[in-house]
Amino acid sequence: MAFYLGVDIGGTNIKAGVVDGSGAIVGEADLPTGADRPQEVVFGDIVEAVGRAVAASGVARAEIRAAGVGCPGTVVPESGVVAYNNNLGWRNFPLGKLLSEALSLPVRVENDANAAALGEVCAGSAKGASSAMILTLGTGVGSGFVVDGRIWTGWNSAASEFGHMVIVRGGRPCTCGRLGCLEAYASATGLIALTREAMAAHPKSLMNALAGEEGRVGGHTSFVAAERGDAAAARVVDEYVDCLACGVANIVNGLQPEVVSLGGGVGKQGERLLGPLRRKVFAEVYGGCGERSTRLVSCTLGYKAGLIGAAMAAMQNAGD
């Protein structure tokens, strides 16, 4: 039987797994990323995490055909070079080549959001979809577009930055330098900013009490307070969903993917988010909704999406 290694390099942890051809993890391990350490040391821990995952899986080295890595930042899949990763401080780091030498396997490097999207299509929420857009609502809005089971990377491998689609021209500053990007409104960061504004304007809102109890404001604060009947929180949720719906309707009008899956911290709200989102999106889709409407669902693989998708990218790249 053939197996594939998947590695997901996150800001906090390096996750490695041995994955079978169906996308099931048969062994995994993780180590802290320690992003402030020299790249050689981080690289050594990637190899170490892979070794531990293989040991945990009980799979023989000879049965492992290829390895895939999901890495944040600007990645060139064709060469395996990480051109730019701000968090790790990598510039033109030849990760694919080095890892290939260390493991004696072909290695495919993909952008982490794209790898996670492929994971959801191969083994998660969008399994078998002819086309799917995966939006990760976390610190930013990550996105990956998968067509016929392949990651859409565009002409220059840099595609799928749908989070950096302006929906409010001249609006809130985005980390990318543009004004009014979807990310500035629909990320967990955007939701928390909106929540803080409402908390300041409505000091007696339940949101303040909840945040006080937990010692922090989170993406869930407004959703929980709204569910308990807090009017100010309900307005925050409505405004947030409206912004997200604007971006999703833009994507549906343009691409009509079979599935749009929502992941990341805010995606965990499930039907509390999806119910109102569907109503708002389908009210704005061009020409109304025919028999075949895009399915709006939650991601199901959680943190495993990235490593599963990386392994699936490796499998595809090996021609298996």
Place this chain on the structure above:
Amino acid sequence: MAFYLGVDIGGTNIKAGVVDGSGAIVGEADLPTGADRPQEVVFGDIVEAVGRAVAASGVARAEIRAAGVGCPGTVVPESGVVAYNNNLGWRNFPLGKLLSEALSLPVRVENDANAAALGEVCAGSAKGASSAMILTLGTGVGSGFVVDGRIWTGWNSAASEFGHMVIVRGGRPCTCGRLGCLEAYASATGLIALTREAMAAHPKSLMNALAGEEGRVGGHTSFVAAERGDAAAARVVDEYVDCLACGVANIVNGLQPEVVSLGGGVGKQGERLLGPLRRKVFAEVYGGCGERSTRLVSCTLGYKAGLIGAAMAAMQNAGD
């Protein structure tokens, strides 16, 4: 040698042509659409226009393999049914089936903007591009996305309405019912609205004199006046290009197509439009521009794009 029929059903004219396998027109003809006439009568003129185009081409009927039609509105290419066409008043009109019977040929029906996009990729501004977005800046903003030489129609054949991407949440009403669509700002209609506002605010602007001479305000009015040094007109052009750039940068960030081609009335401005547009778009592309940037160009086929693309769609559908 193999030839293909292409038909483009416009609001004003029905254009038909005989096209060779390279996308060159070898004979053409057109008749008025007469959109207010019964559908049977319009259909009869489609067949008549095809007959005249074949006669003009001198191609023998036996050498014609298939026919394609570009039709505005909601089209289901798989069945050849025109589900909805507001201008012609068609509802679930089985155009493909009827035309196939009349011509004794396989017939493929496509949305007209999608057909025009395929034409530009097969034989025009985006020839040979692995991926291309064609934006038609006319009464509305039409769009067609072509991937590996095939029209991207999405899960339900309704894709490629990138004109109905909101760039100004809560902005100008669009004909589609949304607020702030790209179409409301970047269409010729949007440009003319902007021009009229500026003319009213600046009665001494050269735009007023030009419009007076011509008896109308056009998409070109502000461009011509700006080129002659009129400051109010220059601000109109700048604002228009800024809106268009916002939408194009959204598309580039999301899809990174090899080419974006601009057609329609405003697309004829050529470098007067493209020069400032490139500067604005590439300043907003995520991660800056690497070695491989999307090419921003003007469409080259004009009114012929639709019929050439329809013929090319027929060729693809015939498996040739």
